[in-house]
Amino acid sequence: MANPVRDQILEQAASLLMTRGYHGFSYRDIAAEVGVKTSSIHYHFPTKEDLVMAAVEEYSAEVARNLRMIDTTLAADMQLQRYAHHFGLMRGAAGDRICLCGMLASDIESLPESVRVAVQSFFKMNEQWLAAVVERGARDGTLRGSGDAEADARALFGAFQGCVLASRLFRSSARIDDVVRAWRQAQ
């Protein structure tokens, strides 16, 4: 798994997707960055759809791993803070990235159905995890909730997606913290 070309291609594709979106980059961009020709990329990923699907799957798997790394014995508001921290890291060193699946959700109307399904799965995974935290927050009193944990989780995940977008727009990382602040129960 050292660093074969295929992995580099996939990594660059993910980075470009997060920065510029599906129609905002080309095989040439990846080729230039990785140091191969565009035809080599087509060898590994025949079509752009193949490339994007592979990027989504790997991205989802990585986020799933991050979620599992968050200690579920922590207070709910602390778990949420960890989650927000991961969301912030994903913006990259230059701060020019947003969530890969948030980006693809923006482009969804010009993408094949297979991508929509994969992105929906990513959303559901996050919402499910957040619903569990909201429920715990209602019990341990660290988060406010409306009583409907699933609905709260959808609103919460939307807030993270929207605030990451705004963070990049304003070049200010602080906007992600607004979400945790807004959902924390006043002590």
Place this chain on the structure above:
Amino acid sequence: MANPVRDQILEQAASLLMTRGYHGFSYRDIAAEVGVKTSSIHYHFPTKEDLVMAAVEEYSAEVARNLRMIDTTLAADMQLQRYAHHFGLMRGAAGDRICLCGMLASDIESLPESVRVAVQSFFKMNEQWLAAVVERGARDGTLRGSGDAEADARALFGAFQGCVLASRLFRSSARIDDVVRAWRQAQ
């Protein structure tokens, strides 16, 4: 102002921007829909940047008008519901649109700085309006707030943007109501 070609072009451009994003449509798409040639579009809007800037300005003006139409003597939660209603309408008959400025925020890294400034203004306008509602909600007891109305407004607006995105992704309009439900003070 009946329906000159220029207005039709602008309307189609806005619609295509909301559906497919900046790189997801072409002068040809607009030309086909309006019934003119692409060169006619270039006459009215020399570059694509001109076209997008005009679309943003008009869209912002329309949203500003909608905000002014919401009765400020209503209870805060009712004002928020009206706001959510407008957000939902914008998705269009086919439900394939998201907020024009939310879409451009996704594409922002491949757009000229002028667009970034215009989109930032749109975000600020909405956040300012929402901050006033959150403040009122703290007074009339219909909305929950953290004490920092500006931060709450940023989180709230992010939630609307993110939930509109998710609504389209899942083809379900219900997801926008989740935001109002989550912010309403339990009675």
Place this chain on the structure above:
DNA sequence: GTCTATACCGAGATAGAC
């Protein structure tokens, strides 16, 4: 598995007739 070379198309944009 990577290369060179190329096919093919669609993009934004412009010149100039009407």
Place this chain on the structure above:
DNA sequence: GTCTATCTCGGTATAGAC
């Protein structure tokens, strides 16, 4: 103000040598 015609570039994708 709209048209025809055309330019130039960059996009995805493929064939075939190495």
